[in-house]
Amino acid sequence: MSTRFELLGTDGQARIGRVSTAHGVFSTPAFMPVGTAATVKAMTPDALKSTGAEIVLSNTYHLMLRPTAERIARFGGLHRFMGWEGPILTDSGGFQVMSLAGLRKISERGVVFKSHLDGSMHELSPERSIEIQHLLDTDITMCFDECTPFPASFETAKTSMELSMRWALRSREAFKPRDGYGLFGIVQGSIYPELRQESANALTKIGFEGYAVGGLAVGEGQETMFATLETTIPYLPKDRPRYLMGVGKPADIVGAVMRGIDMFDCVIPTRSGRTAQAFTRFGQVNMRNARHADDPRPLDEACQCPACRQFSRGYLHHLIKSEEILGLMLLTWHNLNYYQDLMKGLRGAISEGRLSQFVMDFHAGQATGDIGVTSA
Numbered sequence: 001m002s003t004r005f006e007l008l009g010t011d012g013q014a015r016i017g018r019v020s021t022a023h024g025v026f027s028t029p030a031f032m033p034v035g036t037a038a039t040v041k042a043m044t045p046d047a048l049k050s051t052g053a054e055i056v057l058s059n060t061y062h063l064m065l066r067p068t069a070e071r072i073a074r075f076g077g078l079h080r081f082m083g084w085e086g087p088i089l090t091d092s093g094g095f096q097v098m099s100l101a102g103l104r105k106i107s108e109r110g111v112v113f114k115s116h117l118d119g120s121m122h123e124l125s126p127e128r129s130i131e132i133q134h135l136l137d138t139d140i141t142m143c144f145d146e147c148t149p150f151p152a153s154f155e156t157a158k159t160s161m162e163l164s165m166r167w168a169l170r171s172r173e174a175f176k177p178r179d180g181y182g183l184f185g186i187v188q189g190s191i192y193p194e195l196r197q198e199s200a201n202a203l204t205k206i207g208f209e210g211y212a213v214g215g216l217a218v219g220e221g222q223e224t225m226f227a228t229l230e231t232t233i234p235y236l237p238k239d240r241p242r243y244l245m246g247v248g249k250p251a252d253i254v255g256a257v258m259r260g261i262d263m264f265d266c267v268i269p270t271r272s273g274r275t276a277q278a279f280t281r282f283g284q285v286n287m288r289n290a291r292h293a294d295d296p297r298p299l300d301e302a303c304q305c306p307a308c309r310q311f312s313r314g315y316l317h318h319l320i321k322s323e324e325i326l327g328l329m330l331l332t333w334h335n336l337n338y339y340q341d342l343m344k345g346l347r348g349a350i351s352e353g354r355l356s357q358f359v360m361d362f363h364a365g366q367a368t369g370d371i372g373v374t375s376a
């Protein structure tokens, strides 16, 4: 049997569930930290696990160029290569090659592109993308698709979506079914409800182990993103996980969970950690700000991560100002911990039927803002 999804409960449109894969089980709603180059930057696998992360995402495009999928396969697959024993999802490389403007050529067959590393020529097609993800031994493989640029006219979005649907069928045919491994389809169609529905129906007809909503978080804004989810999700099967790709900020995740999304990935917590931005119950905090210099309090008193349990804001600020590696590590750790705590909170609220209260408290906290030096 492929990957398996169990729907354990609902609260409104929100769902709590469990996905079983060849490398273990993860609970949904789930947040997947991004490990682009076979590492979640600045985190060891044990540290990552301690945040509550159960599944990580890695990138086909980057790994096919360096160190190559064939080399990773010789090491026994991506899990062994990067020392992560849990489930792994890989994207198809589609998103990255599409963003190589001027360096790629799209045809019915696939995409020919120039490596950003050394200028060498490569090809990605549905068949090659699926083959690479097989070599990586990824638990959840994503279909190769064209990420429609934003904004796009109805005609452009339609042509692009239809190409992605033909590629989805070729991806399905190329995928070798194995116990505990699954293939997810990706709904496209930009912000046009009619195209989203057509895409969802086309994918459901082919049949996938999960369904992703792609082509969002590309500049359309939160309101349009939520509206697109509302017109897409009713057309997706209830008994399969739903994944919103590349999202997002905490408020985006909360809103998407309320609308029935089960899985997320985003570079925001890790990237922000490396630019001294911390996420807390009381909004975003810039640890570079001089107001933290004499503050003996932890970043967030309720957080159990090492940055908050062992160190003061003053020390974290000092590390950032001194450009010490530990500063970036600790803020990355904290942000990932915050995201996993948020997912745990959402799962608990859904299972106990108190999601609307949880969401109200979440927004109230975010609106409060960081309090600064008061209790020093």
Ligand SMILES: [Zn+2]
Pocket (backbone or CB within 6 Å): 299, 300, 303, 304, 305, 306, 307, 308, 309, 333, 334, 335, 337
């Ligand atoms: Zn923390």
